[in-house]
Amino acid sequence: QVQFEESGGGLVQPGGSLRLSCVASGSLVSIGPVGWYRQAPGKQREYVARISSEGQTMYADYVRGRFTISRDNAKNTVSLQMNSLELEDTAVYYCNVAPVVSHYWGQGTQVTVSS
Numbered sequence: 001q002v003q004f005e006e007s008g009g010g011l012v013q014p015g016g017s018l019r020l021s022c023v024a025s026g027s028l029v030s031i032g033p034v035g036w037y038r039q040a041p042g043k044q045r046e047y048v049a050r051i052s053s054e055g056q057t058m059y060a061d062y063v064r065g066r067f068t069i070s071r072d073n074a075k076n077t078v079s080l081q082m083n084s085l086e087l088e089d090t091a092v093y094y095c096n097v098a099p100v101v102s103h104y105w106g107q108g109t110q111v112t113v114s115s
Contacts, residue, residue: 036048
């Protein structure tokens with residue numbers, strides 16, 4: 001069983017930046033690939049980015065070039081640096097393994113982009 005705790009969300013203006021963090025309850029090395037996902041109001045949860053145990057990264061087209069995922073295995077932490085935020089980035093952001101395991105979802109962290 002793995003638990004993830006997300007933090008770092010908040011209210012930001014368009015064009016602004018936020019850095020999200022996700023702390024895993026277990027060893028990140030043993031957990032393997034981890035991803036960030038988001039769910040906007042009235043929409044299904046969607047994939048944002050993932051990072052392998054070795055640090056290889058992948059991004060959804062709608063965040064590539066603006067978001068950067070990273071991990072610190074020693075701290076069991078996966079981060080998401082979000083720059084040039086857009087109104088459409090407003091959502092609750094979650095981390096989970098990649099591919100997801102349904103009972104690993106945490107509470108998420110709310111990101112609101114608004115002028």
